[in-house]
Amino acid sequence: MNLRIMTRIGMLSCVIAAVALDVALAGTGVVEPAAVDRGREALTSRSFLKPEWSLEIYENVAELWGGEAPDPDADPEAYALAFNRRYGLHPAPFPNDGLPMGLKRSTDPGTGRQGLQVDCLVCHGGSIGGQSFVGLGNSQLDMIGLYQDFFQADGRPIFFTGFTVNTVRGAVNAGQMAAVLISLRKPDLSRRLFPILHGSKFPETDVPAWWNLKYKDTSYYDGRTDARSVRSNMQFMLGEKNREQFEELEPAFADILAYLNSIDAPSYPFEIDANLAASGRAIFENQCAKCHGSYGDEPSYPNLIVELDRIGTDPARALAPSDLLVSHYNSTWFAEEYPVDEVMTGYQAPPLEGIWATAPYLHNGSVPTLEQVLDSSSRPDRFRRPPSTDFEHYDTDRVGWRVEILDPVSPEAANREKDRSIFDTGRYGLGNQGHTFGDALRPDERRAVIEYLKTL
Ligand code: HEC
Ligand code: HEC
Known part of the structure; x- marks a missing residue:
């Protein structure tokens, strides 16, 4: 479909x-199946950036962990597990030189030196129930922890960005990274001496699943970018590439986009009560489909961007890009074909395929389960995310992650600056308000809708 x-x-x-x-x-x-294949190959086997770290850090970094780490030579599997748990990475479901998804060997074309680099899948590769999926947002990643450790293990100066990359695992500030990088370029992509002071402050967010991209006419949480834009997916290379190199790489990224548009969501792996799901479907069609689309025999997706007043979820991401940033971006090579919408502010009601696998929910990952999405009064304010995506932490009733709810004045909460397993909805951009459309459902209706959502 x-x-x-x-x-x-x-x-x-x-x-x-x-x-x-x-x-x-x-x-x-x-x-074009050939483009899909080329795109899969490019995404999983090519490193587009020069190495950032030496190859040795994969093992050296354990010295920073404090305490015993498994011996990488004697027990590579135990070492890989410890490494992946620490940084929130997942085994690669494709050949990757023994490295987890998101890390890649890369060769400097100038010097021939080999080293390590991150790629798209550090954020866009996740796992659930012990199975890795390309295109499932990584809900475990500790991006800042990874960068800080890798720089230190390589004997480099302390890694510093000047903005918050992530306060909590699974969230990441891709928006501000892109905003900083583009502010250092002129419209023709030559480098500026001083950055444009565009005043945008993006928050950290969850990572959307790629398998819903094929339904979308517009992409990103705010729906302001045409989903056909190949160049918007190339922004992450702005730290390194020049205009000529961008143009050379564009066909490969067209293939990658073709591949992203071919990815399907995994099916719910546990039992589903078909009768209950059928009654949930009727409620969904009546109350939710106008925004989220209809599924099944006659599918449709309205591609709606819902205004902030109506959706009521944390506004920080939708309001983040300043007018100056948008007009600057639109003056560059990236926007020649598909400029970013200059006025729209809201959140796109996403397609809900594979929604069972993409907890936590909302654009900022502030809501651990579907039940809490549909009952806004039950959402926890501070909680600890599960230590892994194994099914032992998965809740098949409420659908999503079991989390440890933290007392706001507990010692853990006081110490939360240091503990990036703690999600604190009081932080910038991480509010869990809004989307109250399920609040009026009776508990039995809510159960039915949740059962139906498992089938998508
Ligand atoms: C640092 C983490 C990170 C990396 C690396 C990254 N992304 Fe993303 N990506 C995100 C986040 C977060 C979003 C949502 C951004 C938003 O809307 O604010 C996103 C959104 C997208 C979307 C839009 C999805 C949708 O449904 O609207 C596409 C397509 C995409 N990324 C492709 C890529 C590709 C291709 C690469 C590698 C070339 C890549 N990304 C690298 C974090 C990342
Ligand atoms: C007025 C339009 C609208 C209606 C009606 C609506 N939603 Fe939503 N929904 C949205 C938008 C917009 C978002 C994204 C909000 C955000 O991330 O800040 C969303 C997000 C969600 C999410 C989280 C998606 C994710 O990937 O994290 C779920 C689940 C969801 N809605 C289910 C429902 C269900 C079930 C109903 C019916 C009871 C419903 N919605 C009714 C607009 C709507």
Whole structure:
């Protein structure tokens, strides 16, 4: 089932179908299996950036952990597990030189020196129930912990960004990284001497699942970017590449986007009560589908961006890009084909396929379970995220992660600056308010809707 193709075919019925269809689908790549294969290959086997760290840090970094670490030579599996737990990484479901998803061997084309680098999957590769998935947002990643340790293990100066990368595992501030990098470039991508002071303050967020991208006409949480934009996915290389290199790499990123648009969500692996799900479906169609779309035989996805007043979730991400940042970005090579919308502020109601696997919920990951999404009064203010994505921490009733709820004045909460397993909804951008659309459901109706959501 592919909602996006369905909508496009509908829209195009009155145009010269053959030609127009070809053009409309070119951006999604869904019809070109060869591009999908090339994209998968490029994403999983190529490192697009020069090495950042020496190869040795994979083992050296254990010296910083304090206490006993498994011996990487005597017991590589135990070592890999300890390494992955510490930084929130997951085994690669493809050949990766023994490294977890998100880390890659890379060669400096100038010097031939080999080393390590991160890639898209450090954020976009996750696991659940012991199985890794390319495209599942990484809900365990400790990005700042990883950078700080890796720099230190390599004998480099302390890693410093000037903005908050993440206060909690699983959240990451990709927005501010991109905003800082683009502020150092001119419209033709040559480097500026001083950054543009655009005044944007992005918060850390959750990472969206790639398998819903194929349904979307617009991407990112605020829905301001055309989902066909290949170049927007290349921003992470702004620290290194020049204009010529960006242009050279664009075809590979078109393939990568084709691959992202081909990824399917995994199915719910536990039993589903079919009768209960059927009654949940009726409620969903009635109360939720107008924003989230319909699934099943006649799928549709409305691609709605819901205004902040109406959705009421934490506004920081939607309000983050300043007008100056947007107009600067739109003046650059990145936006030539697909400029960012200059006025819209809200959150896109996402497609809900594979929603069982993508807890915690909302754009900032502030809500551990679907039940709490649908009952805003039951959401915890401070909690500790589970130590892994194993099913022992998964809650099949409420659907999502079992979390340890913390007393706001407990010693753990006082010490929370140091403990990035603690999610504190009082922090910038991490509020858990809003999306009250499930509050009026009776408990039995809510159960039914949750059962239906398992089937998506
Ligand atoms: C540092 C973590 C990180 C890395 C690395 C990263 N992303 Fe993302 N990505 C995110 C986050 C967070 C978002 C959501 C951003 C937002 O809307 O604020 C996102 C959003 C996206 C989206 C839009 C998804 C949607 O449904 O709207 C695409 C596509 C995407 N990333 C592709 C990539 C590709 C391709 C790469 C590698 C070239 C990459 N990302 C590297 C964190 C990352
Ligand atoms: C007025 C439009 C609207 C209605 C009605 C609505 N939602 Fe949402 N929903 C949204 C938006 C927008 C978001 C994203 C909010 C955010 O992340 O800040 C969202 C987020 C969600 C999420 C979290 C998605 C994720 O990936 O984390 C779930 C689950 C959800 N909605 C389920 C439902 C269900 C079930 C109903 C019906 C009871 C419903 N919604 C009704 C607009 C709506």
